[in-house]
Amino acid sequence: MMEQSMHRTDLETLTHNLRWLRKRNGYSKKTMAGILKIGVGSLSKLEHGVVPPRLSVEFVFAVHDHFGIAPSALFSVWQE
Numbered sequence: 001m002m003e004q005s006m007h008r009t010d011l012e013t014l015t016h017n018l019r020w021l022r023k024r025n026g027y028s029k030k031t032m033a034g035i036l037k038i039g040v041g042s043l044s045k046l047e048h049g050v051v052p053p054r055l056s057v058e059f060v061f062a063v064h065d066h067f068g069i070a071p072s073a074l075f076s077v078w079q080e
Helices: 010-024 029-036 040-047 058-067 071-075
Strands: none
Touching: 010 029, 010 040, 010 058, 010 071, 029 040, 029 058, 058 071
16 A cells, blocks of 8 residues: 555646646746647646646647657656
């Protein structure tokens, strides 16, 4: 049981990676939301580990288009 709690969930990994990408590139939430083709509120929710009810998976493809990162890689721990 203890071992499982030490691992990030997929959602935690996704939110961490999105926040890291945004900050690494010096983007505001507004700019990053535009890149992802989602609203600023949706991005804020995502960055806090909440999946907005109307969020489409299309945003992961927008990450690929803009950053060249495979959608599956967003769910892998690649930055601390």
